[in-house]
Amino acid sequence: MVGTPIGNLEDVTQRALRVLTEVSVIAAEDTRVTSRLLARYAIRKPFISYRAPVERRALPAVLEALSRGDVALVSDAGTPTLSDPGQRLVEAAVAEGHRVVPIPGPSAITAALSIAGFAGGGFIFLGYLPRKPGERRRLFASLAEERRPAVAFESPHRILKSLAVLEEVLPDRRHRRRDLRSAGSGTGRVHSRGGGLPFVDTHLHLEELEHPGAAVTEAVEAGVGRLITMGTDLATSTGALALAEQRREVYAAVGHQPMNREAPDLDALRSLAAHEKAVAIGEVGVDGGHTELAALPLQVEWFASLCDLALELGLPVCVHTRDSA
Secondary structure, three states: OEOEOOOOOOOOOHHHHHHHHHOOEEEEOOHHHHHHHHHHOOOOOOEEEOOHHHHHHHHHHHHHHHOOOOEEEEOOOEOOOOOOOOHHHHHHHHHOOOOOOOEOOOOHHHHHHHOOOOOOOOOEEEEEOOOOHHHHHHHHHOOOOOOOOEEEEOOOOOHHHHHHHHHHHOOOOOOOOOOOOOOOOOOOOOOOOOOOOOOOOOOOOHHHOOOHHHHHHHHHHOOOOOEEEEOOOHHHHHHHHHHHHHOOOEEEEEOOOOOOOOOOOHHHHHHHHOOOOEEEEEEEOOEOOOOOHHHHHHHHHHHHHHHHHHHHHOOOEEEOOEOOO
16 A cells, blocks of 8 residues: 655655555556656556546456555555545455555645644544535534544535535634645645635746746735646746746646647657646647648647647646637
């Protein structure tokens, strides 16, 4: 059970890297996410996809691999089996006589508590909050008499709704939000009434501004916790990474804009994407509004090659497209 970074790829132990290098197979919650970690440290290993929805179907393949050699189980971030798939595998492996070894790593729970400003005396961990509103409300109500800090995981897509319910059900309790699974392990202290939640503008070209640093400062003062600046070719992608190195709030997407008339240099982009602050391939896409229609088939071909690069590196794609063409 190998603990992996909860955001910053430097937060991985030497022991974890050694184990990932030595095992025969890696069972990964999302092979695309794990591919990025392995690429960062030049590790190449065969994968078995071990996602929660298909855990039962994937279990025999992992057990078969265990019969031939060591297997490392990793989740997208943090420690396997804690709000991540893996418990069935642990039980089955022990039942078949295999030794299960924990390889400790970063913990989002203790990292968040360390900067939350709550006193000691223990805490309770709730895992992921229930998806159903009624169940979520009842869970919050059950904490009314609990004096210890409660730690929970929540999807960024539901966080605002959950904070609103928490404020309604437990209006006198202090609330802290920590976003520790981002590319930079950034944090944000947000009260449930506040509006300063971090967000990302994925069509941003900071490197084109005369004073990009001033623009970042203005955004941060307005409550923006994280920005991605987009490269449109090798030069601007390099500039985006240079700005990201200067400002901790800024991350970079490296890409090849649809309007470029030459094919993307995939090797050069692959090298730029290995930077720890490169978090996406972009901007990429097809653009019938700025290019002759005759060039669209080439754009589609280039777009496909960039998407393949993103899959190879385990990175998301920021797509820019205009009109139905």
